[in-house]
Amino acid sequence: MSNDTVFASTKAGELTAFHVSDPNAIWSSVWIFPAGNDKEKPKAIYGTPVVTSDTVYFGAYDNKVYALDRSNGRPRWDAPFETHDPIIGAVILDPASNTLFAASEDGIVYGLDPATGRLKPSWRFDTGSQIWASPLLENGILYVPVMNGKLFAVEASTAHPIWAEPFKASAGLISKPVLADGKLLVGGIDRKLYAINSSTGRAAWSQPLVADNWFWAEPLVAGGVVYAPSLDDRVYAVNLSDGSAAWPQPFKASDPIRARPIIAGGTLVVVDRAGIVFGLDPADGTMKWPAPANLTEQVFADLVMLGERILISAHGGALFTVDPATGAFNPVVTR
Numbered sequence: 001m002s003n004d005t006v007f008a009s010t011k012a013g014e015l016t017a018f019h020v021s022d023p024n025a026i027w028s029s030v031w032i033f034p035a036g037n038d039k040e041k042p043k044a045i046y047g048t049p050v051v052t053s054d055t056v057y058f059g060a061y062d063n064k065v066y067a068l069d070r071s072n073g074r075p076r077w078d079a080p081f082e083t084h085d086p087i088i089g090a091v092i093l094d095p096a097s098n099t100l101f102a103a104s105e106d107g108i109v110y111g112l113d114p115a116t117g118r119l120k121p122s123w124r125f126d127t128g129s130q131i132w133a134s135p136l137l138e139n140g141i142l143y144v145p146v147m148n149g150k151l152f153a154v155e156a157s158t159a160h161p162i163w164a165e166p167f168k169a170s171a172g173l174i175s176k177p178v179l180a181d182g183k184l185l186v187g188g189i190d191r192k193l194y195a196i197n198s199s200t201g202r203a204a205w206s207q208p209l210v211a212d213n214w215f216w217a218e219p220l221v222a223g224g225v226v227y228a229p230s231l232d233d234r235v236y237a238v239n240l241s242d243g244s245a246a247w248p249q250p251f252k253a254s255d256p257i258r259a260r261p262i263i264a265g266g267t268l269v270v271v272d273r274a275g276i277v278f279g280l281d282p283a284d285g286t287m288k289w290p291a292p293a294n295l296t297e298q299v300f301a302d303l304v305m306l307g308e309r310i311l312i313s314a315h316g317g318a319l320f321t322v323d324p325a326t327g328a329f330n331p332v333v334t335r
Contacts, residue, residue, distance in 0.1 A: 005030065005070075006306070007056060009045040010317035010334070015058065017073060018334060023306050023321050027334045031073030033066075040080060042066070047090030047134055048302070050100075057100055057114065059087030065102045065110075067117055077117035083110065089134030089176065096140060097157045099123065103131040109144055111159065125159045127152060134176040134218075136184075141198075145173030145186050151194075153201060163201035169194060174214065180221040180240055185228075187215020193228045193236070195243060205243035209236055218260040218302065220268075222282065227268060229257035235270055237285055247285040253278060254292075260302040262310060264324035269310055271299045277312070279327050289327035295320055 006018045006027070014034070018027040034040050042060030049058040055076055056068045064080035065087065085105035092101040093114060100114040107130055111123025129148035136143040137156060144152045149169040153162045171190035178185045183204045184196040192208040193215045209215075212232035219228040225246045228236045234250040235257065255274035262269050267288050268280040275295035279288045297314035304311050309321040312329075319332035 006311070007049050007051060008313055008319060010313075010319065012044050013042045013060070013062075015042075015045055015049065015056070015068070015073075016334075017056075017070075020306070023309055023311075023332075024330060027319075027332055029334060033068055033073040035073070038075075040064070040066070040075075043086075046088050050091055050093045052093065055114070057091050057093060059089070059091045059102050059104075061086040061088070063087065063104070065091060065100070065112065065117065067114070079117070081110065081112055081117045081119070083108065085130075088132050092135060092137045092142070094137055094140075094142075094156045099156065101135060101137070101142060101156075103133075103135050103144060105130045105132070107131060107146065109135065109142070109154075109159075123159050125152070125154055129172075132172070132174050133186075136177040136179060138179045138198075143177045143179070143184060143186075143198075145175070145177060145188075147172035147174070149173060149188065149190070151177070151184070151186060151196060151201070153198070165201065167194070167196050167201045167203075174216050176218040178219050178221055180226075181224075183240060185219045185221065185226055187217075187219065187228065187230075189214045191215070191230075191232075193219065193226070193238075195226075195240075207243065209238055209243055211236065213256065217258055220261050220263070222263050225282070227261055227282070229259070229261060229270065231256035231258070233257065233272065235261065235268075235280070235285065237282075249285070251278070251280055251285040258300045259312075262303040262305065264305060264310055265308075267324045269303060269322065269324055271295075271303060271312060273298055273300065275299050275314060277322055277327060277329065279324065291327070293322060293327045293329045295329065 044061040083104035129146040151167040175187040211230040253272040255272040277293040
């Protein structure tokens with residue numbers, strides 16, 4: 001969301017801009033891309049768009065990066081930038097270097113001129129493996145997790161690596177990294193959540209956190225605690241300092257958890273793949289709501305705040321708002 005506009009993909013391969021004056025009222029679409037006369041067909045949009053004062057940037061499953069006019073949804077570049085394989089994660093805009101980064105499944109991170117969509121001279125970083133996760137940009141450093149288990153740290157301005165060697169996990173890294181207190185948190189298909197020293201690229205905990213399935217969702221860090229959802233249906237809470245357990249036991253949902261949780265009004269809100277929404281006490285992982293909310297729709301997308309409510313985008317395109325205090329929810333009506 002940006003100001004009073006929500007940008008959402010409510011149909012495969014489409015991006016819609018909704019005008020939202022009241023989250024509980026009918027949402028009117030301002031524009032839809034592609035329009036009927038557009039030749040571009042993005043197929044699917046998985047990464048969260050980047051929204052500036054005048055442009056919306058996103059990558060798509062048709063191997064392309066798009067830049068649209070924020071006011072009307074019309075393309076701003078002469079043509080989309082094209083990679084060799086789909087773009088699964090989000091693109092990243094770095095105002096400091098005036099560069100738009102796009103990481104493709106072809107294993108390459110491309111640095112583009114955001115005004116033209118053309119590749120910047122010398123900004124092409126080849127990781128040597130597929131990229132599923134969204135990279136992280138912090139303090140001028142781009143952190144890139146890849147499917148051969150490596151995590152790279154490169155200067156955003158030059159594409160030069162800053163670590164002597166990339167960090168190496170035992171299998172592919174698939175979650176977007178989070179940086180907190182000098183530690184990078186990133187999860188993988190080896191069922192492990194790693195904490196990595198952001199200065200050296202070496203392990204920051206004596207042992208990673210181990211689950212019974214992939215850590216695919218982006219972890220959440222708040223108050224010195226890491227909240228890590230897993231595809232084993234659980235949410236783990238560990239201390240950021242050393243990875244020790246912060247709850248008596250992990251919280252067990254009803255289905256795998258792909259979406260990043262959120263803390264709102266003192267409640268940790270978690271949604272599983274089946275669309276069951278839980279409101280937990282962040283201190284111990286116990287339920288705060290009288291009962292979970294059942295959206296009856298599959299959910300993979302991260303939770304975001306919309307004013308005082310939480311916005312959830314379901315797999316089939318349905319949108320819901322949830323009250324973090326009670327778990328009461330409303331389907332969003334659009335036109």
